[in-house]
Amino acid sequence: MAVDYPRVVLAGFAVVVTLGLLVAGSTSGGAFGSYNPAWDGTSEFRSLAADDAEELSIGQNTSVYDPADAEGTLAVILSPAEQYSERERRSIRRFVEAGGTLLVAEDVGPNGNRLLRSVGAQTRFDGASLRDERRYENGPALPVATAVGLDNDSVETIVLNHGTAVRAAGTTDTGAPNETMRAVRATNATVLAASSPYAYLDRNGNEELDDDETVARYPVATAERVGEGRVIAVSDPSVFINAMLERGDNRAFSHALLAGSDTVVLDVSHAGSLPPLQALVLSLRGSALLQAVVGTALLGVLAGHVALLDAVSALRRRFGSDDPARPPRDRAAIVRGVTARHPEWDAERVERVTQAIMERRAEGDGND
Missing domain, CATH: 3.40.50 (Rossmann fold)
Structure with a gap:
């Protein structure tokens, strides 16, 4: 498997920045x-x-x-x-x-x-x-x-x-x-x-x-x-x-x-002044009202995220994927694609591979 070096570098940079922000936000000089x-x-x-x-x-x-x-x-x-x-x-x-x-x-x-x-x-x-x-x-x-x-x-x-x-x-x-x-x-x-x-x-x-x-x-x-x-x-x-x-x-x-x-x-x-993250934690510990407000806000964000995912999944099931890189879903198109890539295969093998691709696609739709 080829390593996507730009993605690896970007991920490492994101981790370093995140850790730096956490340290800066929780310590003082x-x-x-x-x-x-x-x-x-x-x-x-x-x-x-x-x-x-x-x-x-x-x-x-x-x-x-x-x-x-x-x-x-x-x-x-x-x-x-x-x-x-x-x-x-x-x-x-x-x-x-x-x-x-x-x-x-x-x-x-x-x-x-x-x-x-x-x-x-x-x-x-x-x-x-x-x-x-x-x-x-x-x-x-x-x-x-x-x-x-x-x-x-x-x-x-x-x-x-x-x-x-x-x-x-x-x-x-x-x-x-x-x-x-x-x-x-x-x-x-x-x-x-x-x-x-x-x-x-x-x-x-x-x-x-x-x-x-x-x-x-x-x-x-x-x-x-x-x-x-x-x-x-x-x-x-x-x-x-x-x-x-x-x-x-x-x-x-x-x-x-x-x-x-x-x-x-x-x-x-x-x-x-206290470090901002420490000040936030201490404020949360000392205020029941603030705890309730933050907790309600987090529940609202979570509920909104779940609702958004459900809506996206429903649209994808109804209209299909708009990803041009995704292979076509109908059997005939899959057969043509498999045959074009492997002209040396016989009809029985092409049928088995086509069926496996169809089943995998069906499982993917069920997990959306």
Whole structure:
């Protein structure tokens, strides 16, 4: 059998294009994106959350912060790119006060501190880059912190990537050693992880320790009570990206934060747009009305397709095929065609072949 190479190439091209559209429609390239499988995405953290929690929810808006379901729910916000509105902040605060746990990870952006302030937390992200000239991984900008307040023996070190420190509201690095640690503890916040005693906040960004910059231990992850709930502040969202989960005990640290939650909500409402296919799937899951509309539309398309096929088959049976390449249907014409192609055959053989062709045509009509 001869291979129709143009058709094969066209089919292969169609498959490649289809797969490309599916990948593009179901993944994103945004930093910290839950559906970004690249080094700066958090697709692996999303998988961890799905494994550790009984239920995983992707929050496209703040309607996921239902105070009635707050207890046993952990909501995660990684470096929000946009500011939450006043109404949205009130919704999140009610969720925390009703017993929910809110995890906010931020480094230099302003929206993390605005959110902490609005929910009633007393801790803030400093914003200056935390560096460590002695205890680091692949450079001082990747300081190695130590877990100090986690009830989990599998977590010893946490590696940051251009992160900052957590401080008490209204305080700055005053120059007194470990003043930041004491100020944070004074807010009744628990320090979950802290830098080594050789870290400093590089306030002028020159990547050097200056005379007015203090070497001390700095909190990098804290937890504090707010109402009936908790607010966890992590001073580097990069801890949770795909490329950093294998550094130190970052993966175990993620497990420790996720553990014990019945429901984990990944709030992506202010983290850029979702991939279109994922957004569609999530919208379908969250709306019974939309499910009914789409289901009805699909049934209508299917019914219309079946009706069209029936109509075409009826027309073909009534008027015959208009395909000029199809051989004639009457016996005499088939006999003439078979005889013309095989003049050496006797009449009996021509009759057998003619009968077989007629029967095959009859079966084909029955399958239309």
